[in-house]
Amino acid sequence: MRSLRLRVAELTDLAPTVRRFALRDPRGSALPAYEPGAHVVVTTPAGHRRSYSLVDPGGARPSEYVVCVRRDDGGRGGSVSMHDDVAMGTELVVSPPDNRFPLEPAARYLFIAGGIGITPIRAMVRRVRADGRGGARLLYLTRSAEDTPFLREFDGPEDTVHHSADRGRLDLWPHLAVPDDDARVYCCGPAPLLRAVRALTAHWRASRVHLEEFTAGRAGPSAPFTAVWAPDGRRVAVPAHLSLLAALRRDGIPVESSCESGTCGTCRLALLGGEVEHRDSALTGADRLGSLAACVSRARSPEIVVGPNESEGSV
Structure with missing residues (x-):
């Protein structure tokens, strides 16, 4: 599905560093459907591509997409551009919604949000409470x-x-001491919170615990390797201290990216040869057999062959 061009219809400051953006079709058309847990990728006026969770419950024909952006002056510029360069009426390029943190059925829910991690959790809490599907406890x-x-x-x-x-x-x-096979735990927030919840739910069934990670790349030893760029056979040296994404760009091969932490899938490339250690949370199952996330994945073999991702629906 092609990207959308949406207009900023509302701007609201929810906190000193958090701004709410309501994005609507300039012609008033309904937008593509989404469910709680979904995100969109927004291209900022400065050219950054950033993933933002949708904070409303969604549905079949939403009239708007609402995202909240926390300003981070020490970041890579995306949030600063959203705060400084976007005004009422600004038109932004926005991807169709994608959902890698879906709300699964359960009799009960425990939602845990840390800071700006409230954005997908808010959508889930509102949906569960509106539907009357079960208890929805929130730790914010x-x-x-x-x-x-x-x-x-x-x-x-x-x-x-x-x-x-x-x-x-x-x-x-x-809140987590007694596991409940009829409940689900959903947590979104910074890495220390996620590590704590993961440790404290080790005795829960893994399928009942759902974590949305802001930073997915797993720390670990990295060895140098060579990446062959399939379209022209170019050989790219990837040293231990550099990501595949950075090495490809260094050698003049453009690869789109957004989070650069292995969570959004924007930098997905086709894996055409060699063995890879996947360190992302964006790709699952069969996707990992023929794809990798260039921002965090490392080669297990001395050489891998990669190329552009041709899969439909990738963002």
């Missing part, structure tokens, strides 16, 4: 009330909003 962990988007939405008896600046870190063990 932020630094302070001032820094908490959607703070007033989550003040019910099933909601725990915890500010670390006031009370220190929340002890998650009482």
